[in-house]
Amino acid sequence: MVKLKSNDDKEFEVEEAAVIQSEMIKNMIEDGCATSVIPLPNIDSKTLIKVIEYLNKHINMGKAAETGEEDDLKEFDEQFVNMGWEELFDVIMAANYLNIHELMELCCQSAADRLKNKSVRAVREMLKITNDLTEEEEQEIINDAPWAFEGPEIDDTVN
Amino acid sequence: MDSRHYIKKWRCNVRDPMLTKRVGEVEEETLDDRISRIPDALLVQILSLLPTKDAVASCVLSKRWRYLWNSIYNFHLAGNSYFNNVENFVSLVNHVLTHSTCSKIKKFQLDLPYNPKYKFDSNIEQWISFSVERKVENVVLCSCDEDVDCELPLSICTCSSLITLDWSCCAIDKESVIEWKSFMSLKLDYIFIDNDDIAKILSGCPALETLELCAFDGFRRLEITSSNLKRLTLDRYWWFYGRADEPLVIIAPHLQHLEFLGDFEYLKCRLVNVSSLVSARLTLNCTCVTEIAGADEVDGCADYHQDFRKLVLDYFQKLSNATELTIGRWLAEVCFHVKRPYSLFDFFSDES
Numbered sequence: 089m090v091k092l093k094s095n096d097d098k099e100f101e102v103e104e105a106a107v108i109q110s111e112m113i114k115n116m117i118e119d120g121c122a123t124s125v126i127p128l129p130n131i132d133s134k135t136l137i138k139v140i141e142y143l144n145k146h147i148n149m150g151k152a153a154e155t156g157e158e159d160d161l162k163e164f165d166e167q168f169v170n171m172g173w174e175e176l177f178d179v180i181m182a183a184n185y186l187n188i189h190e191l192m193e194l195c196c197q198s199a200a201d202r203l204k205n206k207s208v209r210a211v212r213e214m215l216k217i218t219n220d221l222t223e224e225e226e227q228e229i230i231n232d233a234p235w236a237f238e239g240p241e242i243d244d245t246v247n
Numbered sequence: 248m249d250s251r252h253y254i255k256k257w258r259c260n261v262r263d264p265m266l267t268k269r270v271g272e273v274e275e276e277t278l279d280d281r282i283s284r285i286p287d288a289l290l291v292q293i294l295s296l297l298p299t300k301d302a303v304a305s306c307v308l309s310k311r312w313r314y315l316w317n318s319i320y321n322f323h324l325a326g327n328s329y330f331n332n333v334e335n336f337v338s339l340v341n342h343v344l345t346h347s348t349c350s351k352i353k354k355f356q357l358d359l360p361y362n363p364k365y366k367f368d369s370n371i372e373q374w375i376s377f378s379v380e381r382k383v384e385n386v387v388l389c390s391c392d393e394d395v396d397c398e399l400p401l402s403i404c405t406c407s408s409l410i411t412l413d414w415s416c417c418a419i420d421k422e423s424v425i426e427w428k429s430f431m432s433l434k435l436d437y438i439f440i441d442n443d444d445i446a447k448i449l450s451g452c453p454a455l456e457t458l459e460l461c462a463f464d465g466f467r468r469l470e471i472t473s474s475n476l477k478r479l480t481l482d483r484y485w486w487f488y489g490r491a492d493e494p495l496v497i498i499a500p501h502l503q504h505l506e507f508l509g510d511f512e513y514l515k516c517r518l519v520n521v522s523s524l525v526s527a528r529l530t531l532n533c534t535c536v537t538e539i540a541g542a543d544e545v546d547g548c549a550d551y552h553q554d555f556r557k558l559v560l561d562y563f564q565k566l567s568n569a570t571e572l573t574i575g576r577w578l579a580e581v582c583f584h585v586k587r588p589y590s591l592f593d594f595f596s597d598e599s
Contacts (some may be wrong), residue, residue: 173278174277174278174281177281177285180289184286184289196292196293196296197296200294203293203297203301204297204298208304208307208308211305211308212308212309215278215308216278216279216282217279217282217308217309218279219308219309220309220310221307221309221313226307229306229307229313230307233306233338233339233342235332235335235336235338235339236303236304236339236342237304239300239328241328
């Protein structure tokens with residue numbers, strides 16, 4: 089078992105087989121730097137619980153294909169990314185820090201799926217982006233590539 | 248807003264011994280703060296998963312996003328909605344390629360808009376060579392226009408970074424040399440190539456593992472000598488230039504997975520050597536000679552069907568070492584018509 093500590097001082101015990109899906113922790117273990125608790129100063133406990141849930145489910149992923157558990161995993165993944173933007177970005181940051189390739193891919197794909205075909209207005213609203221461009225600057229950018237902002241597929245809704 | 252400033256700030260926080268004091272602050276962080284804290288590289292990763300048009304449109308979100316998309320490493324240039332406005336699609340692609348700063352492209356996908364009046368030949372050559380110069384790994388070209396051949400540009404034929412290629416309405420120049428050293432997977436759709444072409448492709452990519460040919464015609468001999476090539480799929484026979492009764496001979500002693508899918512019309516695929524097969528999926532169907540348009544007038548089709556029965560019997564013999572076998576309705580029907588006692592067919596009868 090490996091002990092992880094979140095930035096709000098909560099400790100979690102995780103099976104080594106699960107936790108080595110994180111390249112960062114795998115390297116630490118291999119280098120003998122994981123003898124006691126591994127502090128994760130930029131992951132809070134709420135996010136770490138999500139990440140551990142993912143790691144535990146994806147343990148021995150290579151075997152899933154043989155045992156026919158692929159569909160089960162797919163369903164889990166779909167449910168897993170069913171979270172708000174805040175939480176999704178927290179998991180993306182944690183996965184990036186821990187270097188968990190598959191989790192990164194899953195979460196970035198979910199973000200992309202939500203943004204696909206969305207209008208500029210909808211994306212700004214979804215991601216709460218403050219537009220710091222002046223109206224003139226904005227118009228100039230649009231004029232440079234007008235066909236990127238038109239088309240029947242553009243969706244102006246925010247869900 | 249300089250994103251690097253935020254990354255730096257974030258990294259400093261990591262080492263901040265007083266971190267526990269910041270907990271309350273972190274919890275109350277808004278989405279806006281979170282995105283500010285996300286490194287550009289991660290946003291580029293998300294933009295790279297979008298249709299490229301959407302990635303381009305992100306440039307107007309705010310100052311920070313202005314040039315982010317220039318670094319995307321996957322390109323999906325979808326022309327499906329541009330069939331009335333091909334010029335705009337061409338402008339989009341040219342704009343994207345002019346502004347891209349990516350030095351290593353992971354995936355380059357072009358979905359050409361359907362427009363019989365527009366010829367993309369020179370565009371394709373230019374766009375593909377852009378991707379080849381940037382060490383592209385995966386290339387997809389979709390064309391909905393079956394009447395137009397999209398010839399493989401010379402630049403891609405010797406692209407050493409290429410790992411997978413999926414090309415529809417493909418034509419291969421007789422003079423071209425194919426050299427794909429790290430190539431793993433090839434899918435050609437709607438393709439007429441002769442025995443020499445297919446032999447040239449196979450010898451040009453020694454590392455090839457997967458070969459998929461859809462709506463194919465031309466070649467009648469498929470000899471796979473490479474022990475790397477494990478998976479072969481033939482999906483639909485497409486009658487290109489008149490009818491040729493010659494069977495397709497398959498010699499692939501190292502092949503492990505074989506698929507025959509869809510309509511094979513009258514094409515007989517003869518398995519000569521497939522001794523290493525582990526699994527086979529045969530869900531093909533063939534057409535009765537009386538239903539083939541343009542076929543010679545025939546009195547009956549008994550002999551024709553008898554030939555297919557022999558062929559199917561031969562499949563079962565050749566596949567006797569495979570551990571997994573899936574058969575489709577047509578093949579099952581042919582089985583049930585076989586009168587001679589045969590243990591395998593008895594099994595199928597029991598199942599029904």
